[in-house]
Amino acid sequence: MDSxxxxxxxxxxxxxxxxxxxxxxxxxxxxPIGKYERNEINPSIEAAKKLAKILDTTVGYLLGETKDAxxxxxxxxxxxxxxxxxxxxxxxxxxxxxxxxxIRSAKISMILKSLPKDGVTISxxxxxxxxxxxxxxxxxxxxxxxxxxxxKVSLDLLSPSK
Numbered sequence: 001m002d003s004x005x006x007x008x009x010x011x012x013x014x015x016x017x018x019x020x021x022x023x024x025x026x027x028x029x030x031x032p033i034g035k036y037e038r039n040e041i042n043p044s045i046e047a048a049k050k051l052a053k054i055l056d057t058t059v060g061y062l063l064g065e066t067k068d069a070x071x072x073x074x075x076x077x078x079x080x081x082x083x084x085x086x087x088x089x090x091x092x093x094x095x096x097x098x099x100x101x102x103i104r105s106a107k108i109s110m111i112l113k114s115l116p117k118d119g120v121t122i123s124x125x126x127x128x129x130x131x132x133x134x135x136x137x138x139x140x141x142x143x144x145x146x147x148x149x150x151x152k153v154s155l156d157l158l159s160p161s162k
Contacts, residue, residue, distance in 0.1 A: 004048075005039040007062050011055040012037075025054050 002010075012022050012033075019037070023030040026047075035041045036051075043051065045059075052059045056075045060066050084092055 002064060003039050004042065004062055004064065005037040007064065008033075008051065008055075009037040011057050011062070015055055022051075022054065026050065 012019070017025075019030040019033045023033045026033070032041065032043075036043055048059050048062060052062055055062075056078065058066075058078070084095060087095065
């Protein structure tokens with residue numbers, strides 16, 4: 001598992017900052033930055049928050065609470081999360097509901113595409129049934145746009161392999 005220091009150094013390097021550059025922005029000397037990166041000292045909570053903000057990541061990532069470096073180092077992705085959190089609750093729930101169904105449909109599609117299409121196996125039948133259930137849920141709850149996605153997945157699954 002990566003340490004705070006390694007993650008801090010990785011984020012700093014991703015932003016093309018030297019220790020001195022980061023220290024200047026952080027309003028300190030480069031010595032504490034080096035000590036953080038070598039895990040000789042731990043920053044305070046406030047310092048960790050400030051470092052995360054400077055490096056466009058999260059304290060959770062720096063502390064090792066998540067392994068998704070790209071996700072939490074990507075300012076656009078962080079902005080999307082912030083935008084979703086800022087939505088009124090009913091709109092946020094609706095958006096997350098649609099995202100959850102889209103992800104589930106995509107995962108099922110990937111699984112089905114990996115199965116041989118030279119006969120209807122028990123597994124294939126089970127997953128085909130799952131697609132039908134998702135299709136019914138989508139038609140009831142999500143609407144026409146996502147229904148078109150499910151229809152395409154269903155057609156892809158039923159077409160002969162290429």
